[in-house]
Amino acid sequence: xxxxxxxxxxxxxxxxxxxxxxxxxxxxxxxxxxxxxxxxxxxxxxxxxxxxxxxxxxxxxxxxxxxxxxxxxxxxxxxxxxxxxxxxxxxxxxxxxxxxxxxxxxxxxxxxxxxxxxxxxxxxxxxxxxxxxxxxxxxxxxxxxxxxxxxxxxxxxxxxxxxxxxxxxxxxxxxxxxxxxxxxxxxxxxxxxxxxxxxxxxxxxxxxxxxxxxxxxxxxxxxxxxxxxxxxxxxxxxxxxxxxxxxxxxxxxxxxxxxxxxxxxxxxxxxxxxxxxxxxxxxxxxxxxx
Amino acid sequence: xxxxxxxxxxxxxxxxxxxxxxxxxxxxxxxxxxxxxxxxxxxxxxxxxxxxxxxxxxxxxxxxxxxxxxxxxxxxxxxxxxxxxxxxxxxxxxxxxxxxxxxxxxxxxxxxxxxxxxxxxxxxxxxxxxxxxxxxxxxxxxxxxxxxxxxxxxxxxxxxxxxxxxxxxxxxxxxxxxxxxxxxxxxxxxxxxxxxxxxxxxxxxxxxxxxxxxxxxxxxxxxxxxxxxxxxxxxxxxxxxxxxxxxxxxxxxxxxxxxxxxxxxxxxxxxxxxxxxxxxxxxxxxxxxxxxxxxxxxxxxxxxxxxxxxxxxxxxxxxxxxxxxxxxxxxxxxxxxxxxxxxxxxxxxxxxxxxxxxxxxxxxxxxxxxxxxxxxxxxxxxxxxxxxxxxxxxxxxxxxxxxxxxxxxxxxxxxxxxxxxxxxxxxxxxxxxxxxxxxxxxxxxxxxxxxxx
Amino acid sequence: xxxxxxxxxxxxxxxxxxxxxxxxxxxxxxxxxxxxxxxxxxxxxxxxxxxxxxxxxxxxxxxxxxxxxxxxxxxxxxxxxxxxxxxxxxxxxxxxxxxxxxxxxxxxxxxxxxxxxxxxxxxxxxxxxxxxxx
Numbered sequence: 001x002x003x004x005x006x007x008x009x010x011x012x013x014x015x016x017x018x019x020x021x022x023x024x025x026x027x028x029x030x031x032x033x034x035x036x037x038x039x040x041x042x043x044x045x046x047x048x049x050x051x052x053x054x055x056x057x058x059x060x061x062x063x064x065x066x067x068x069x070x071x072x073x074x075x076x077x078x079x080x081x082x083x084x085x086x087x088x089x090x091x092x093x094x095x096x097x098x099x100x101x102x103x104x105x106x107x108x109x110x111x112x113x114x115x116x117x118x119x120x121x122x123x124x125x126x127x128x129x130x131x132x133x134x135x136x137x138x139x140x141x142x143x144x145x146x147x148x149x150x151x152x153x154x155x156x157x158x159x160x161x162x163x164x165x166x167x168x169x170x171x172x173x174x175x176x177x178x179x180x181x182x183x184x185x186x187x188x189x190x191x192x193x194x195x196x197x198x199x200x201x202x203x204x205x206x207x208x209x210x211x212x213x214x215x216x217x218x219x220x221x222x223x224x225x226x227x228x229x230x231x232x233x234x235x236x237x238x239x240x241x242x243x244x245x246x247x248x249x250x251x252x253x254x255x256x257x258x259x260x261x262x263x264x265x266x267x268x269x270x271x272x273x274x275x276x277x278x279x280x281x282x283x284x285x286x287x288x289x290x
Numbered sequence: 291x292x293x294x295x296x297x298x299x300x301x302x303x304x305x306x307x308x309x310x311x312x313x314x315x316x317x318x319x320x321x322x323x324x325x326x327x328x329x330x331x332x333x334x335x336x337x338x339x340x341x342x343x344x345x346x347x348x349x350x351x352x353x354x355x356x357x358x359x360x361x362x363x364x365x366x367x368x369x370x371x372x373x374x375x376x377x378x379x380x381x382x383x384x385x386x387x388x389x390x391x392x393x394x395x396x397x398x399x400x401x402x403x404x405x406x407x408x409x410x411x412x413x414x415x416x417x418x419x420x421x422x423x424x425x426x427x428x429x430x431x432x433x434x435x436x437x438x439x440x441x442x443x444x445x446x447x448x449x450x451x452x453x454x455x456x457x458x459x460x461x462x463x464x465x466x467x468x469x470x471x472x473x474x475x476x477x478x479x480x481x482x483x484x485x486x487x488x489x490x491x492x493x494x495x496x497x498x499x500x501x502x503x504x505x506x507x508x509x510x511x512x513x514x515x516x517x518x519x520x521x522x523x524x525x526x527x528x529x530x531x532x533x534x535x536x537x538x539x540x541x542x543x544x545x546x547x548x549x550x551x552x553x554x555x556x557x558x559x560x561x562x563x564x565x566x567x568x569x570x571x572x573x574x575x576x577x578x579x580x581x582x583x584x585x586x587x588x589x590x591x592x593x594x595x596x597x598x599x600x601x602x603x604x605x606x607x608x609x610x611x612x613x614x615x616x617x618x619x620x621x622x623x624x625x626x627x628x629x630x631x632x633x634x635x636x637x638x639x640x641x642x643x644x645x646x647x648x649x650x651x652x653x654x655x656x657x658x659x660x661x662x663x664x665x666x667x668x669x670x671x672x673x674x675x676x677x678x679x680x681x682x683x684x685x686x687x688x689x690x691x692x693x694x695x696x697x698x699x700x701x702x703x704x705x706x707x708x709x710x711x712x713x714x715x716x717x718x719x720x721x722x723x724x725x726x727x728x729x730x731x732x733x734x735x736x737x738x739x740x741x742x743x
Numbered sequence: 744x745x746x747x748x749x750x751x752x753x754x755x756x757x758x759x760x761x762x763x764x765x766x767x768x769x770x771x772x773x774x775x776x777x778x779x780x781x782x783x784x785x786x787x788x789x790x791x792x793x794x795x796x797x798x799x800x801x802x803x804x805x806x807x808x809x810x811x812x813x814x815x816x817x818x819x820x821x822x823x824x825x826x827x828x829x830x831x832x833x834x835x836x837x838x839x840x841x842x843x844x845x846x847x848x849x850x851x852x853x854x855x856x857x858x859x860x861x862x863x864x865x866x867x868x869x870x871x872x873x874x875x876x877x
Contacts, residue, residue, distance in 0.1 A: 044869035048836035050766035153819035189783040189818035193870035576750035635745040
């Protein structure tokens with residue numbers, strides 16, 4: 001099965017490990033992520049003002065490019081997913097806006113369905129099927145699923161999962177054999193792009209999330225968003241004084257999938273983290289294996 | 291047992307109790323101190339939360355009361371003595387002279403045209419004038435004129451006499467004198483109602499006497515289609531349309547230190563109604579409401595307040611007002627918005643104060659006559675506020691309406707029906723007992739069975 | 744100093760502009776505070792999010808000087824929970840837009856630690872530009 005795939009800017013640069021592990025695990029499950037022939041930035045923020053449609057042009061172009069490839073387009077980046085899914089919803093309910101943007105971009109966008117890979121795994125593959133494909137389960141690895149904001153909210157337009165008590169990452173991790181650590185901060189905000197304006201604010205928020213996960217016994221945090229991953233991981237980086245020894249690695253769910261599906265280690269992409277997740281994954285599994 | 295009920299007060303609750311009892315086949319004596327029935331509800335423009343025209347729903351009831359064969363209506367009358375107990379109360383009623391013969395008067399109005407005296411009309415809360423001979427409102431029941439002896443140029447000796455000259459059917463009788471009648475009744479319902487708190491100093495709006503600062507009932511008259519302005523909102527001082535209107539909640543209430551500790555309960559809702567009705571009449575106007583809490587407990591009430599805010603742009607400001615004073619032909623209102631931590635000021639065209647509800651000034655006297663209890667404010671107290679809410683401590687004396695405490699129309703009507711049901715069950719019990727007694731007299735041998743039944 | 748409240752403010756151009764840009768009715772908010780109760784960034788804000796709406800309701804333009812509108816991360820926790828369905832992130836965006844359109848620039852990339860700008864994901868920089876600079 002092939003699905004048109006929109007990687008977005010960050011997955012082509014800073015988060016190549018997410019892109020690589022995502023493509024690899026999809027392929028292992030018989031899903032070919034077919035990168036759009038032509039694509040550009042989605043805009044990175046969904047425009048919240050209703051009096052200015054300029055900011056809708058970028059996501060509509062992406063949606064049009066996706067429409068050329070098929071009926072739906074899959075994303076990995078939670079922010080691209082958010083922007084494109086909300087743009088899709090807006091253009092569905094506002095035909096005047098659709099006409100205006102189409103006129104401006106000189107294309108005929110008419111509709112495409114934006115999905116996240118997590119939805120494909122849940123709805124097309126299924127957790128049981130996924131579990132059957134697991135060759136090296138994450139037995140004993142305590143993982144805290146961290147959803148963040150934009151993957152879930154606003155519920156009426158995103159609709160991926162319950163916005164207050166989501167389970168999709170929980171279910172995925174369980175299918176991989178991991179020990180899921182439920183923690184109250186799993187839907188709290190990491191500070192998002194405040195990291196470029198008020199880094200100390202996003203760092204405080206992120207470290208509260210990490211602390212909560214640790215308090216609940218997690219060894220790893222799993223996420224679906226490259227900005228969450230950065231905000232949670234970067235403040236824990238090695239300084240001149242070295243590591244504190246209390247670090248909490250933060251990985252993409254696709255990286256854990258790659259490990260559990262027994263893919264080659266280069267597909268896991270564990271080399272570009274500020275806190276190395278490998279010991280937490282492998283150490284525990286070595287224990288479980290022995 | 292005397293199967294006749296006395297009802298003191300002919301506002302909506304007294305009327306409801308009277309109709310329920312009368313429709314069950316018993317005789318009712320309905321005593322009202324004013325010249326007409328209907329109470330404060332007759333003064334209201336529209337009712338919350340349905341925005342029904344108050345007079346439209348009330349007038350048919352008033353007419354029914356006025357025409358009911360089982361209801362004896364005594365207006366301009368006061369209960370002055372009560373003796374005896376349930377089943378046999380002996381009641382003395384003072385009837386003030388109307389100086390107009392009820393049976394003769396056709397309410398033609400010829401008398402009014404000749405009367406030279408002009409005084410404020412109480413029914414319109416002083417917003418309009420009346421003559422010394424007058425009818426309180428066009429819908430008044432009974433539809434009969436009355437002569438105000440205080441305002442009249444002189445009855446003893448007669449100083450003017452123009453109205454009698456004008457009355458072609460000789461319905462005016464200056465020689466009427468107060469009379470006291472004595473009746474026996476089996477049960478009594480007390481429904482003496484309320485007035486509005488008047489203490490300007492306590493409300494801290496020293497300009498209550500300013501024509502453009504008014505209470506809620508005055509504003510009702512201003513809104514009323516049958517009111518002095520025909521329902522046009524114009525401010526009394528210069529008859530211009532007020533563009534910015536400030537409503538102040540809790541006038542004297544929720545102020546245990548200087549005024550009244552209790553919540554007047556209906557003001558939040560009637561103020562929201564005022565805001566809506568004002569906007570209907572002045573769409574370009576703006577309403578502000580200073581409030582402490584918005585108390586909208588009741589079916590459809592919260593939604594009603596939301597409507598005032600969301601559809602009619604009412605700006606609620608959370609906080610008390612400190613002062614109101616005239617400034618350059620307008621009213622300066624100083625207050626606070628605790629939500630933004632700001633002292634605020636509004637230059638208003640009109641200020642309406644939701645003055646607290648207080649019991650009718652007669653309540654303590656009536657309570658003493660009847661031997662029932664009032665609380666420290668003069669509201670009647672039920673024997674048990676939870677389980678017997680319409681029963682006084684004295685058997686045969688029942689309570690209904692705002693005399694018990696602040697409440698809205700539906701509650702008052704329900705309570706009145708409750709009090710009427712209590713009267714009717716007392717009558718029914720006495721009837722059953724009488725039947726049993728009579729049966730025993732006829733056939734003494736079945737005594738044991740009858741007692742069991 | 745007393746804040747003047749008048750029809751020229753509560754129904755004035757500032758209120759209209761906020762409502763137009765956001766598509767939200769300011770008076771739909773009944774100030775329950777649910778947004779502020781759940782906002783993850785309140786500690787860094789000088790006004791609670793609910794107070795920002797309140798000032799906007801009263802036409803208090805000085806709300807534009809609050810850091811709250813810039814600290815808001817558009818995490819959408821508030822709109823998910825608002826009992827009245829008020830889209831507060833859109834109101835915050837409207838207030839930012841009014842400032843930005845007046846020529847205010849809230850982000851100076853040059854002032855950020857270079858080691859951070861080197862590391863930060865692209866989407867944060869693009870998002871930051873769109874949120875903080877016209």
